[in-house]
Amino acid sequence: MINLTHMTMAEAIKGLKNKDFTSVEITRAHIEAMEAAKHLNAYITETPELALKQAQESDKRRAGGNAGELEGIPLGIKDLFCTRNVQTTAGSHILEGFTPKYESTVTQKLWDAGAVMLGKLNLDEFAMGSANTTSYYGNVINPWRRDGEPNTDLVPGGSSGGSASATAAHLCMAATGTDTGGSIRQPASFCGITGIKPTYGRCSRWGIVAFSSSLDQAGAFARNVEDAAILLKSMCGHDPKDSTSAKKDVPDFAAALADQDIKGLKVGIPKEYRMDGMPEEIEKLWDQGVEWMKDAGAEIVDVSLPHTKYALPTYYIIAPAECSSNLARYDGVRYGLRVEGEDLNDTYSNTRAAGFGDEVKRRIMIGTYALSSGYYDAYYIKAQKVRHLISEDFMKAYEKCDVLLTPTAPSAAFAIGENEDDPIKMYLNDIFTVPASLAGLPGMSVPAGLDANGLPLGLQILGRPWDEETVLRVSQSIEKAANFTAKPALLQEKQAA
Numbered sequence: 001m002i003n004l005t006h007m008t009m010a011e012a013i014k015g016l017k018n019k020d021f022t023s024v025e026i027t028r029a030h031i032e033a034m035e036a037a038k039h040l041n042a043y044i045t046e047t048p049e050l051a052l053k054q055a056q057e058s059d060k061r062r063a064g065g066n067a068g069e070l071e072g073i074p075l076g077i078k079d080l081f082c083t084r085n086v087q088t089t090a091g092s093h094i095l096e097g098f099t100p101k102y103e104s105t106v107t108q109k110l111w112d113a114g115a116v117m118l119g120k121l122n123l124d125e126f127a128m129g130s131a132n133t134t135s136y137y138g139n140v141i142n143p144w145r146r147d148g149e150p151n152t153d154l155v156p157g158g159s160s161g162g163s164a165s166a167t168a169a170h171l172c173m174a175a176t177g178t179d180t181g182g183s184i185r186q187p188a189s190f191c192g193i194t195g196i197k198p199t200y201g202r203c204s205r206w207g208i209v210a211f212s213s214s215l216d217q218a219g220a221f222a223r224n225v226e227d228a229a230i231l232l233k234s235m236c237g238h239d240p241k242d243s244t245s246a247k248k249d250v251p252d253f254a255a256a257l258a259d260q261d262i263k264g265l266k267v268g269i270p271k272e273y274r275m276d277g278m279p280e281e282i283e284k285l286w287d288q289g290v291e292w293m294k295d296a297g298a299e300i301v302d303v304s305l306p307h308t309k310y311a312l313p314t315y316y317i318i319a320p321a322e323c324s325s326n327l328a329r330y331d332g333v334r335y336g337l338r339v340e341g342e343d344l345n346d347t348y349s350n351t352r353a354a355g356f357g358d359e360v361k362r363r364i365m366i367g368t369y370a371l372s373s374g375y376y377d378a379y380y381i382k383a384q385k386v387r388h389l390i391s392e393d394f395m396k397a398y399e400k401c402d403v404l405l406t407p408t409a410p411s412a413a414f415a416i417g418e419n420e421d422d423p424i425k426m427y428l429n430d431i432f433t434v435p436a437s438l439a440g441l442p443g444m445s446v447p448a449g450l451d452a453n454g455l456p457l458g459l460q461i462l463g464r465p466w467d468e469e470t471v472l473r474v475s476q477s478i479e480k481a482a483n484f485t486a487k488p489a490l491l492q493e494k495q496a497a
Helices: 010-019 024-035 048-063 105-112 162-169 183-191 224-235 278-295 308-329 344-355 359-372 376-397 423-430 434-439 468-484 489-495
Strands: 043-046 074-078 116-121 172-181 192-195 217-222 266-270 299-303 403-407 443-450 458-463
Touching: 010 024, 010 048, 010 224, 010 359, 024 043, 024 048, 024 074, 043 162, 048 116, 074 105, 074 162, 105 116, 105 172, 105 224, 116 162, 162 172, 162 217, 172 192, 172 224, 183 192, 183 443, 183 458, 192 224, 192 468, 217 376, 224 376, 224 443, 266 278, 266 344, 266 468, 278 299, 278 403, 278 443, 299 344, 308 359, 308 376, 308 434, 344 458, 376 434, 423 468, 443 468
Parallel strands: 074 116, 074 172, 266 299, 266 403
Antiparallel strands: 043 116, 172 217, 192 217, 192 443, 403 458, 443 458
16 A cells, blocks of 8 residues: 655645545644654644644545645645744744734645645744754754664754755655745755745745845745645745735746756856865765766856855845844734833843843844944945845856756754854855855755765755746756655664564
């Protein structure tokens, strides 16, 4: 009998159409998988009763001939998306118990398409982190293990670590995520799955708890490129409630994959991404990706992104500055945690001190400093000017090529606690993903190989604004050439049992 948690989303949609199984059966199988893998701590809030109710309603709609594009598919939702009558925490103590009376635009689109919600997925607090170790609700565990080290827990990447871990461990068929500086692409690489961040403005930000408003963008995690394309289509579209939402038609991303020919496409290789000290296995994988592109008939073009070296410092001025502004609303008055003090100012101080974790406090302080009188022009305004130069670098590169090919991350997943004593080293995890976020470009990570310890490594494809279709086509070409079939230790153990 087919294992209902091991199918791709496309296979599940086909099986549901053919009445091989029901949404209730698929949903129940994933709920059982979630129960058996609680040690991964991928979910903050599980909603099995709601999921089964939605699945029953989905089966009725399908029987009545009213199936949506995601009809009956059980998904995990990053706990940054507000969900009506279901706790939304952003991974923070300060929002513990917050139950929105409204639905984010992205999740509403998913429910309108017939999807089922299994629960809310863990994340770094307020999406600030690269390892999913800053959540108030505990660390998320990567389902992968280093060869010979079965008892060493690895990080899943961040901030969307719960989404990546759950998708890789088959605790949901696919998941939503958000990407501010690499928070979809880096965890996708660490967990051996696909993850796509669309162009800034492609998905509405309304109802997503804000970290950095000019950078945050919703996106999709899935087991392969096709599934990511299917999920992304249902998430996108203009939203009048979001002033940064673009009035752009949403292409049929999955249909774009029917044309698998990338012959004649120009693939750019940015020289600045070949950095001193890059691990040899990352370099080799990148070179292998170049060969795969050549074999598929693409033309390789050397390009330059000269301001790349300024991307991380620019990001870590702009993002904390916007975080400082956005998180000012958490004051113990309107919603969430409240810690009483002697007066109102004391209540503000007590609430924020108790409610925010160390990383969030660090970024609020950095951002507040950058926005303060006397430093605003020197730091924030200058960073915005450099951001413009970084964006111009990409536009000039795309005059010579159609997409860029780079590594996704400078390493494979590392052990929990390995890099946590050095915030700068943690920030460097996003060195290959941050530049495209500053420019608002679409980007995708595809699993392409294993490191010496048997852990997944990803390659990143970056495209022109609004050209997710080409990003997906090239990603599928890499997926086909890499033929990545390795499974995390957790799934291997299940199959052996």
